[in-house]
Amino acid sequence: MTDETALVLFSGGQDSTVCLAWALQRFGRVETVGFRYGQRHAVEMELRPLIRARMAGLAADWNARLGEDHLVTLEALGAIAETALTREQPIATAPDGLPTTFVPGRNLIFLAFAGALAYRRGARHIIGGMCETDYSGYPDCRDDTIKAMQVALTLGLDRRVRLHTPLMWIDKAATFALAEEIGGQALLELVVEHTHSCYLGDRTRRHDWGYGCGACPACRLRAEGYRKFKTGLPR
Numbered sequence: 001m002t003d004e005t006a007l008v009l010f011s012g013g014q015d016s017t018v019c020l021a022w023a024l025q026r027f028g029r030v031e032t033v034g035f036r037y038g039q040r041h042a043v044e045m046e047l048r049p050l051i052r053a054r055m056a057g058l059a060a061d062w063n064a065r066l067g068e069d070h071l072v073t074l075e076a077l078g079a080i081a082e083t084a085l086t087r088e089q090p091i092a093t094a095p096d097g098l099p100t101t102f103v104p105g106r107n108l109i110f111l112a113f114a115g116a117l118a119y120r121r122g123a124r125h126i127i128g129g130m131c132e133t134d135y136s137g138y139p140d141c142r143d144d145t146i147k148a149m150q151v152a153l154t155l156g157l158d159r160r161v162r163l164h165t166p167l168m169w170i171d172k173a174a175t176f177a178l179a180e181e182i183g184g185q186a187l188l189e190l191v192v193e194h195t196h197s198c199y200l201g202d203r204t205r206r207h208d209w210g211y212g213c214g215a216c217p218a219c220r221l222r223a224e225g226y227r228k229f230k231t232g233l234p235r
Contacts, residue, residue, distance in 0.1 A: 001027075001028070004028060004123070005027065005029040005030070005125070006030050006125040007114055007118045007127070008127045009033060009034075009035075009110055009126070009127065010032035010033065010034055011034060011044050012034070012045060012046075012051055012195060013197055015129030016129045017051055017179075017191055018167065019129045020032065020052075021062075021187055022127065024059075024061075025182060029067045030065050031067040031068050031069070031121060032052065032068075033069075033070040033072060034070070035073075036071065036074065037103070038075055038081075040201055041196060041200065041201040043196055045071075047194055049069070051195065055190070058186050058190070070117055077109055083103050083104075102139075107128070107141065111149045112153070115157060115161060116157075118161070125164060126153075127165075128165055129165070129167050130142075130146055130167070130168060131165070131171075132169065133168070133169055134171040134172045134175075134221060143165070146163050147163075149163060166178075172222055173228035176226055176229040191210075192209060193210065195210065196210075197218040198216055198219050200212075200213045207223065208226065209226035209227075
Protein backbone atom coordinates (compact mmCIF):
# COMPACT_ATOMS: atom_id res chain seq x y z
CA MET A 1 0.00 0.00 0.00
CA THR A 2 1.35 3.43 -0.98
CA ASP A 3 0.00 6.94 -0.46
CA GLU A 4 0.69 7.82 -4.09
CA THR A 5 -2.00 8.68 -6.64
CA ALA A 6 -2.86 6.35 -9.52
CA LEU A 7 -4.92 6.87 -12.67
CA VAL A 8 -6.92 3.92 -14.03
CA LEU A 9 -8.03 3.65 -17.66
CA PHE A 10 -11.62 2.75 -16.85
CA SER A 11 -14.03 1.83 -19.63
CA GLY A 12 -16.75 0.09 -17.65
CA GLY A 13 -15.66 -3.30 -18.94
CA GLN A 14 -14.67 -6.42 -17.03
CA ASP A 15 -10.92 -5.91 -17.29
CA SER A 16 -10.82 -2.23 -16.35
CA THR A 17 -13.16 -2.81 -13.42
CA VAL A 18 -10.89 -5.51 -12.00
CA CYS A 19 -7.95 -3.16 -12.58
CA LEU A 20 -9.76 -0.46 -10.63
CA ALA A 21 -10.21 -2.83 -7.70
CA TRP A 22 -6.54 -3.82 -7.97
CA ALA A 23 -5.53 -0.15 -7.80
CA LEU A 24 -7.81 0.58 -4.84
CA GLN A 25 -5.96 -2.11 -2.91
CA ARG A 26 -2.59 -0.50 -3.54
CA PHE A 27 -2.80 3.28 -3.83
CA GLY A 28 -3.88 6.01 -1.43
CA ARG A 29 -5.84 7.86 -4.09
CA VAL A 30 -7.25 6.42 -7.31
CA GLU A 31 -8.72 8.48 -10.14
CA THR A 32 -10.29 7.16 -13.33
CA VAL A 33 -10.38 8.24 -16.95
CA GLY A 34 -12.70 7.10 -19.72
CA PHE A 35 -12.64 7.77 -23.46
CA ARG A 36 -15.48 8.38 -25.89
CA TYR A 37 -14.23 7.69 -29.41
CA GLY A 38 -17.40 6.71 -31.26
CA GLN A 39 -17.34 3.09 -30.10
CA ARG A 40 -20.35 0.94 -31.03
CA HIS A 41 -20.53 -0.35 -27.48
CA ALA A 42 -20.93 3.14 -26.01
CA VAL A 43 -23.27 1.62 -23.42
CA GLU A 44 -20.11 0.85 -21.42
CA MET A 45 -19.69 4.58 -20.86
CA GLU A 46 -23.17 4.80 -19.36
CA LEU A 47 -22.30 2.04 -16.89
CA ARG A 48 -19.12 3.67 -15.61
CA PRO A 49 -20.74 5.95 -12.98
CA LEU A 50 -22.87 3.07 -11.65
CA ILE A 51 -19.86 0.76 -11.36
CA ARG A 52 -17.77 3.44 -9.65
CA ALA A 53 -20.54 4.10 -7.13
CA ARG A 54 -20.97 0.42 -6.35
CA MET A 55 -17.22 -0.09 -6.10
CA ALA A 56 -17.02 2.71 -3.54
CA GLY A 57 -19.74 0.99 -1.54
CA LEU A 58 -17.86 -2.31 -1.27
CA ALA A 59 -15.42 -1.05 1.37
CA ALA A 60 -15.02 2.07 3.48
CA ASP A 61 -11.38 2.47 2.53
CA TRP A 62 -12.21 2.13 -1.17
CA ASN A 63 -14.79 4.90 -0.81
CA ALA A 64 -12.15 7.09 0.82
CA ARG A 65 -9.53 6.36 -1.85
CA LEU A 66 -11.69 6.68 -4.96
CA GLY A 67 -11.09 10.12 -6.41
CA GLU A 68 -12.27 12.06 -9.43
CA ASP A 69 -13.46 10.62 -12.72
CA HIS A 70 -12.38 12.21 -16.00
CA LEU A 71 -14.00 11.86 -19.41
CA VAL A 72 -12.04 12.54 -22.60
CA THR A 73 -13.76 12.81 -25.99
CA LEU A 74 -11.69 11.54 -28.92
CA GLU A 75 -14.14 11.70 -31.80
CA ALA A 76 -11.28 12.09 -34.28
CA LEU A 77 -10.09 8.59 -33.44
CA GLY A 78 -13.45 7.09 -34.32
CA ALA A 79 -13.65 9.19 -37.47
CA ILE A 80 -10.36 7.97 -38.92
CA ALA A 81 -10.45 4.39 -37.60
CA GLU A 82 -13.24 2.97 -39.78
CA THR A 83 -13.26 -0.37 -37.98
CA ALA A 84 -15.98 -2.76 -36.85
CA LEU A 85 -15.69 -1.23 -33.38
CA THR A 86 -16.59 2.24 -34.67
CA ARG A 87 -18.72 1.43 -37.72
CA GLU A 88 -21.70 -0.79 -38.52
CA GLN A 89 -19.71 -3.41 -40.38
CA PRO A 90 -19.11 -7.13 -39.92
CA ILE A 91 -16.70 -8.37 -37.28
CA ALA A 92 -14.26 -10.61 -39.11
CA THR A 93 -10.57 -11.17 -39.78
CA ALA A 94 -8.97 -8.64 -42.10
CA PRO A 95 -6.51 -9.61 -44.86
CA ASP A 96 -3.60 -8.60 -42.61
CA GLY A 97 -4.70 -11.19 -40.05
CA LEU A 98 -5.97 -8.70 -37.48
CA PRO A 99 -9.63 -8.59 -36.46
CA THR A 100 -11.69 -5.78 -37.99
CA THR A 101 -12.36 -4.57 -34.44
CA PHE A 102 -8.75 -3.39 -34.17
CA VAL A 103 -8.68 0.41 -33.78
CA PRO A 104 -5.18 1.43 -34.91
CA GLY A 105 -3.27 3.29 -32.23
CA ARG A 106 -6.14 3.30 -29.74
CA ASN A 107 -4.15 2.29 -26.67
CA LEU A 108 -1.22 4.48 -27.70
CA ILE A 109 -3.54 7.47 -27.87
CA PHE A 110 -5.30 6.54 -24.63
CA LEU A 111 -1.98 6.28 -22.81
CA ALA A 112 -0.71 9.57 -24.23
CA PHE A 113 -3.81 11.39 -23.00
CA ALA A 114 -3.71 9.52 -19.70
CA GLY A 115 -0.08 10.56 -19.32
CA ALA A 116 -0.94 14.21 -19.85
CA LEU A 117 -3.82 13.96 -17.37
CA ALA A 118 -1.68 12.11 -14.83
CA TYR A 119 0.95 14.84 -15.12
CA ARG A 120 -1.64 17.50 -14.31
CA ARG A 121 -3.12 15.46 -11.45
CA GLY A 122 0.23 14.64 -9.87
CA ALA A 123 -0.04 10.90 -10.54
CA ARG A 124 2.89 8.86 -11.81
CA HIS A 125 1.11 5.50 -11.86
CA ILE A 126 -1.22 4.59 -14.74
CA ILE A 127 -3.12 1.29 -14.74
CA GLY A 128 -4.59 -0.37 -17.83
CA GLY A 129 -6.33 -3.66 -18.57
CA MET A 130 -4.18 -4.61 -21.56
CA CYS A 131 -3.63 -8.34 -21.81
CA GLU A 132 -1.44 -10.48 -24.05
CA THR A 133 -2.81 -13.83 -22.87
CA ASP A 134 -6.50 -13.49 -23.74
CA TYR A 135 -6.79 -10.91 -26.49
CA SER A 136 -7.77 -10.53 -30.12
CA GLY A 137 -4.31 -10.08 -31.53
CA TYR A 138 -4.26 -6.32 -31.02
CA PRO A 139 -0.60 -5.22 -31.27
CA ASP A 140 -1.16 -2.28 -28.91
CA CYS A 141 -2.07 -4.73 -26.10
CA ARG A 142 1.34 -6.41 -26.15
CA ASP A 143 3.70 -6.11 -23.21
CA ASP A 144 6.47 -4.75 -25.45
CA THR A 145 4.16 -1.97 -26.63
CA ILE A 146 3.28 -0.97 -23.08
CA LYS A 147 6.94 -0.98 -22.01
CA ALA A 148 7.82 1.21 -24.99
CA MET A 149 5.04 3.64 -24.08
CA GLN A 150 6.28 3.79 -20.49
CA VAL A 151 9.70 4.85 -21.75
CA ALA A 152 8.18 7.37 -24.18
CA LEU A 153 5.96 8.95 -21.52
CA THR A 154 8.78 9.12 -19.00
CA LEU A 155 11.03 10.85 -21.53
CA GLY A 156 8.34 13.06 -23.03
CA LEU A 157 7.02 14.28 -19.69
CA ASP A 158 10.46 14.40 -18.07
CA ARG A 159 8.92 12.61 -15.11
CA ARG A 160 9.05 8.96 -14.09
CA VAL A 161 5.84 7.24 -15.25
CA ARG A 162 4.89 3.68 -14.28
CA LEU A 163 2.43 1.77 -16.47
CA HIS A 164 0.85 -1.14 -14.62
CA THR A 165 -0.93 -3.96 -16.48
CA PRO A 166 -2.00 -6.45 -13.79
CA LEU A 167 -3.88 -8.62 -16.31
CA MET A 168 -1.11 -8.84 -18.90
CA TRP A 169 -0.29 -12.52 -18.34
CA ILE A 170 -3.63 -13.93 -17.15
CA ASP A 171 -6.70 -15.08 -19.05
CA LYS A 172 -10.37 -14.20 -18.58
CA ALA A 173 -10.94 -17.08 -16.18
CA ALA A 174 -8.12 -15.84 -13.99
CA THR A 175 -9.52 -12.31 -14.22
CA PHE A 176 -12.82 -13.51 -12.76
CA ALA A 177 -10.82 -15.31 -10.06
CA LEU A 178 -8.82 -12.15 -9.34
CA ALA A 179 -12.04 -10.17 -8.87
CA GLU A 180 -13.22 -12.72 -6.31
CA GLU A 181 -9.83 -12.73 -4.60
CA ILE A 182 -9.76 -8.94 -4.26
CA GLY A 183 -13.37 -8.18 -3.39
CA GLY A 184 -15.07 -11.48 -2.65
CA GLN A 185 -18.48 -12.45 -3.96
CA ALA A 186 -19.68 -8.84 -3.94
CA LEU A 187 -17.08 -7.70 -6.45
CA LEU A 188 -17.51 -10.82 -8.57
CA GLU A 189 -21.27 -10.19 -8.79
CA LEU A 190 -20.66 -6.55 -9.68
CA VAL A 191 -18.36 -7.60 -12.51
CA VAL A 192 -20.86 -10.12 -13.87
CA GLU A 193 -23.96 -7.96 -13.54
CA HIS A 194 -22.77 -4.47 -14.43
CA THR A 195 -19.59 -4.54 -16.53
CA HIS A 196 -19.90 -4.65 -20.30
CA SER A 197 -17.83 -6.53 -22.88
CA CYS A 198 -20.09 -7.07 -25.92
CA TYR A 199 -18.77 -5.30 -29.01
CA LEU A 200 -22.32 -4.73 -30.24
CA GLY A 201 -23.42 -3.01 -27.04
CA ASP A 202 -26.20 -5.54 -26.40
CA ARG A 203 -27.65 -5.29 -22.87
CA THR A 204 -30.91 -7.10 -23.67
CA ARG A 205 -29.70 -10.67 -23.16
CA ARG A 206 -28.59 -11.91 -19.74
CA HIS A 207 -26.27 -14.91 -19.53
CA ASP A 208 -24.62 -16.46 -16.49
CA TRP A 209 -21.49 -14.44 -17.32
CA GLY A 210 -23.34 -11.14 -17.83
CA TYR A 211 -25.07 -9.24 -20.63
CA GLY A 212 -24.22 -9.40 -24.32
CA CYS A 213 -25.12 -10.74 -27.74
CA GLY A 214 -23.31 -13.99 -26.94
CA ALA A 215 -21.84 -14.29 -30.43
CA CYS A 216 -19.23 -11.56 -30.91
CA PRO A 217 -15.57 -12.31 -30.05
CA ALA A 218 -15.73 -10.34 -26.79
CA CYS A 219 -18.80 -12.25 -25.61
CA ARG A 220 -17.34 -15.62 -26.56
CA LEU A 221 -14.10 -14.83 -24.74
CA ARG A 222 -15.94 -13.72 -21.62
CA ALA A 223 -18.31 -16.70 -21.70
CA GLU A 224 -15.47 -19.22 -22.06
CA GLY A 225 -13.50 -17.53 -19.30
CA TYR A 226 -16.46 -17.64 -16.95
CA ARG A 227 -17.08 -21.31 -17.77
CA LYS A 228 -13.47 -22.16 -16.94
CA PHE A 229 -13.62 -20.09 -13.76
CA LYS A 230 -16.81 -21.79 -12.52
CA THR A 231 -15.80 -25.32 -13.45
CA GLY A 232 -12.24 -25.02 -12.21
CA LEU A 233 -10.75 -26.00 -15.56
CA PRO A 234 -7.05 -25.22 -16.08
CA ARG A 235 -6.47 -21.54 -16.80
